[in-house]
Amino acid sequence: MASHSMADTFAKRATQLREYIFSQPTSTFENNPWAVANAIDEFAESQGRMMIFKKAKLDVAQAQLVAQQPAPRTILEFGTFVGKSAVAWGAVLRDIHGENVPEDVNVYTFEVDPLMVSLSRDLIKLAGLQDVVHVLEGPASESLKKLHAEGKVASVDMAFFDHWEEFYLPDLQLIEDLKLFRVGSLAIADNTDFPGAPDYLKYVKAGGRGVAGSVKYESQSFTTESQPSKPSIVEVSNVVAI
Numbered sequence: 001m002a003s004h005s006m007a008d009t010f011a012k013r014a015t016q017l018r019e020y021i022f023s024q025p026t027s028t029f030e031n032n033p034w035a036v037a038n039a040i041d042e043f044a045e046s047q048g049r050m051m052i053f054k055k056a057k058l059d060v061a062q063a064q065l066v067a068q069q070p071a072p073r074t075i076l077e078f079g080t081f082v083g084k085s086a087v088a089w090g091a092v093l094r095d096i097h098g099e100n101v102p103e104d105v106n107v108y109t110f111e112v113d114p115l116m117v118s119l120s121r122d123l124i125k126l127a128g129l130q131d132v133v134h135v136l137e138g139p140a141s142e143s144l145k146k147l148h149a150e151g152k153v154a155s156v157d158m159a160f161f162d163h164w165e166e167f168y169l170p171d172l173q174l175i176e177d178l179k180l181f182r183v184g185s186l187a188i189a190d191n192t193d194f195p196g197a198p199d200y201l202k203y204v205k206a207g208g209r210g211v212a213g214s215v216k217y218e219s220q221s222f223t224t225e226s227q228p229s230k231p232s233i234v235e236v237s238n239v240v241a242i
């Protein structure tokens, strides 16, 4: 959970990022999701203190999505923040399915902080992804239950965990309980090394609940950089049986 001073820093960064992007000509970003994602990366590099999913890690996840069969149609993201990874997932889906992304191809991204909800929605719209990437405000578990009850999400190709680490495991198990995974689905998690999500990591490395009829995972830790005490691992867990 972010402390008050960190929350203040993130709020300040969000306001500065809005100014940085929207002070540039709209034509730089309009209908160009990768330009928006790259500009957020550049801003984060220059300012620091931005908890975004960095490019090297995104490359790992993107390779998994591009190789996934059948091709991914539904992505859940836990933790939107300013919308960097949400825009990137939309860009990846657009690269896979073409510019006119079919109606049943969607990213649902969950965020509790209204300031981040507002900024991420504006950046998603600027990128031309408003019909593909949907930001749901409130606790992720509640939003997911609602989406499921409304029949909007019946199957999940990739779930990305990047919110507060204590929620990774319960939210993964919620997806299991709602029976949203298929064989070949992916659970991808950031920050399992730092600050760490030990219960989640133990669970996916053990292959899941380990009882008959439960989701079974094969899990691999990808290392992307080697700076000490910097989060560098992306945990990729494949659903291999149900």
Ligand SMILES: C[S@@+](CC[C@H](N)C(=O)[O-])C[C@H]1O[C@@H](n2cnc3c(N)ncnc32)[C@H](O)[C@@H]1O
Pocket: 051, 052, 053, 054, 078, 079, 080, 081, 082, 083, 084, 085, 086, 110, 111, 112, 113, 116, 138, 139, 140, 141, 162, 163, 164, 167
């Ligand atoms: C690490 S940031 C997400 C970064 C984002 N994925 C990116 O790469 O641009 C984590 C975000 O998760 C949000 N969050 C934390 N717990 C949450 C929960 N239970 N439900 C929804 N959002 C949550 C926080 O407010 C914060 O903005």
